[in-house]
Amino acid sequence: MQKFLGIFAFAVLLGFLGILVIHVPRLDLIAVISITVLLAGWDMVLTFCEKKD
Template sequence: MERILTIIAFIVLCGFLGVLVFKLPRLDLGAIVAITVAMAFYDLFIHKRPAP
């Protein structure tokens, strides 16, 4: 259940930031959004892997 909520939260974050980028298409803003999504992806899916 936690994994499903994590995926939903990540999709919502990407959707919110996607609207921001499409409504205000600027290169610097796009770079910041890309860095933010990459950091969230790392934190949610790579850094927090369950221990074996």
């Protein structure tokens, strides 16, 4: 259930930021959004791949 909610939240973030990029197509905004998506995705991968003791 936790993985499902994490993936759902990431999809909502991508949807919101995608709409923002479509309506405000500026290079600097696209760069910041790209970095944000990469960091959020990396955090999600690390969180899901944690070994539980």
